[in-house]
Amino acid sequence: MKRAYNFNAGPSALPLEVLLKAQEELVNFQDTGMSVMELSHRSKDYEAVHNEAQSLLKQLLQIPDNYEVLFIQGGASLQFSMIPMNFLAEGQIGNYVLTGAWSEKAIKEAKILGRATSIAASAKETNYDRIPKLSELNVAPEDGYLHITSNNTIFGTQWKEFPTVKDNMLIADMSSDILSKPLPINNFAMIYAGAQKNLGPSGITVVIIRKDLLERSHDQVPSVLRYDTFSKNNSLYNTPPTFAIYMLRNVLQWVTDQGGVEAIAKLNEDKAALIYNAIDESNGFYKGHAQNDSRSLMNITFNLSSDELSKKFLQEAKDAGFVGLNGHRSVGGCRASTYNAVPFEACEALRNFMIKFQKANA
Amino acid sequence: MKRAYNFNAGPSALPLEVLLKAQEELVNFQDTGMSVMELSHRSKDYEAVHNEAQSLLKQLLQIPDNYEVLFIQGGASLQFSMIPMNFLAEGQIGNYVLTGAWSEKAIKEAKILGRATSIAASAKETNYDRIPKLSELNVAPEDGYLHITSNNTIFGTQWKEFPTVKDNMLIADMSSDILSKPLPINNFAMIYAGAQKNLGPSGITVVIIRKDLLERSHDQVPSVLRYDTFSKNNSLYNTPPTFAIYMLRNVLQWVTDQGGVEAIAKLNEDKAALIYNAIDESNGFYKGHAQNDSRSLMNITFNLSSDELSKKFLQEAKDAGFVGLNGHRSVGGCRASTYNAVPFEACEALRNFMIKFQKANA
Ligand SMILES: Cc1ncc(COP(=O)(O)O)c(C=O)c1O
Ligand SMILES: Cc1ncc(COP(=O)(O)O)c(C=O)c1O
Ligand SMILES: [Mg+2]
Ligand SMILES: [Mg+2]
Ligand SMILES: [Mg+2]
Ligand SMILES: [Mg+2]
Structure with a gap:
């Protein structure tokens, strides 16, 4: 079998070793007589995979103990809504750096929810061919957070250093460059990424969140759209996408094996x-x-x-x-x-x- | 390899034939040189799978042309919120038949959103050991919909016949019995089911929706929580869980092959x-x-x-x-x-x- 030269933007190439391992144990996972897809999400066998995915990510990115790793469905696009829903109280402003279509979509969802927003900087004028300089960013004490897209998948631009903002309320969509390099996690209140570029198959979104943020959700936020619901239940409040998390675990193991x-x-x-x-x-x-x-x-x-x-x-x-x-x-x-x-x-x-x-x- | 006797409540047993097929083509899907997980969701190869899953379900359940099949992430639990968000206008009431924990959770989410609710009937008194008779149901013209759980996974009860309500505004959570028998689709405005019992692996939820409902969403509903977003984009507005949908397609093919x-x-x-x-x-x-x-x-x-x-x-x-x-x-x-x-x-x-x-x- 000849492997294609796969330059897809996402879903994208997976490590061949990871695919071969998944193939080998697809019908019979660790001698359970079942596929990993057939395991209960409440079983010890599955929970070990789930927890290992979290701990591998923590090791790889050296995530401090005051952060948690959550697994959420809905793609990065659902995060565009969950962020203002959970984090913007009355009078607070969601401040966005616009570096392309994804940040535009992120701010659009805050507006749909009727939240106040502002634009910290925008590179639209030059057809999103650059990341604004840190000195260009307009930030204010009223900002509930500053939102950036660490890598713009469509225009091909990437942040090289990150701003330091009040209370480190920096939130980043890292869908297309998470795990591609070391990260100064402490600069961020939250990092999120759809898995389908660097982490695994589509269908699972990884959220790295600072614990103090978990207390922010309003009472009117639906249970499965609140970060604290995922935290309190180790991302097992409802049925997680178990196979996607299994693949994520295997990709994280592969990255570890690469050094x-x-x-x-x-x-x-x-x-x-x-x-x-x-x-x-x-x-x-x-x-x-x-x-x-x-x-x-x-x-x-x-x-x-x-x-x-x-x-x-x-x-x-x-x-x-x-x-x-x-x-x-x-x-x-x-x-x-x-x-x-x-x-x-x-x-x-x-x-x-x-x-x-x-x-x-x- | 000995297959386990798998009586899991969900995620649950998958057909061995489906697993073997997935295993065989896991690394090289239809000679593309890629796994199905590595295909772009905008590629012809993937879209064929996606569309076939929809058409197989339509054939199997004889779904009339005035309904659409949508693929949504977030599990059946997210539907508990999307339903009142999308369908309950000011002054309308979400009416629920309580037959166990799942219907309790469904009504709870409508309340969290601040919507008006009522209870059409409840079997709580006898520890949810029965489905209320059709004659017991309290329905009213103000009801935005009547919501039922067609099969209660926890208590082991199942509806044998379905109520006919005004404008057929009947919505059913069929997570644990969809595709187990023929259905009078015309009785329903919407049917939804997490895939992880009868349809495939976890991580994908199937929604069968009558087209006239697609116009109901308010402007303040986030894009990826609106049914019309999924409809307008053939459930490809954002990245779908492609592998889960591939498995769903294979399970639907298997059911077809079983007769x-x-x-x-x-x-x-x-x-x-x-x-x-x-x-x-x-x-x-x-x-x-x-x-x-x-x-x-x-x-x-x-x-x-x-x-x-x-x-x-x-x-x-x-x-x-x-x-x-x-x-x-x-x-x-x-x-x-x-x-x-x-x-x-x-x-x-x-x-x-x-x-x-x-x-x-x-
Ligand atoms: C940077 C970035 N953010 C968000 C998204 C949307 O992700 P999803 O399709 O998982 O909602 C993408 C998808 O390509 C992306 O590249
Ligand atoms: C009838 C019913 N509804 C809803 C759910 C919740 O589904 P999910 O975990 O996909 O959110 C379940 C899960 O077992 C169920 O059996
Ligand atoms: Mg996704
Ligand atoms: Mg962008
Ligand atoms: Mg689910
Ligand atoms: Mg119930």
């Missing part, structure tokens, strides 16, 4: 460098979308000189076995998502393909 | 009869919880004459390879969940074990 986030970060830099170099050394044949100091190591966005040429590039890349190189529907062009599980060899193959295509079409 | 819901219903009757007969012919050694005309064909609840004897029964059953026979934490005793995927042979084995245990302990 942890430092080792992964180094590899991610090398992988991204292959492709950014192909862009930078192309004499303008390939044009990166993001400004250099805002470039994402997870999503590499670029264009060719014309729409026709981009189309030709994407078609030939597809024929050559590359998957997922089309830019997001909303922006077009090309995008290579080089998440943790994308092998170095796949990035090398893409770099080589880009050089070959340029030679043939320059 | 559809009529054939499954006949088999379910035979399976349940084995165990109910063991209870009824035990001269009171085993005592069923549910009144005879309310007995569930999915969850068979019973007690032995003392807690000690129940305990001994459960321990010896466990040693003999039976899984999941403990009653729900909240009620104790014994429960055998005989969902669609539980083989006839497992029920036979349990019947035989019950008879043997009685002989040894009567």
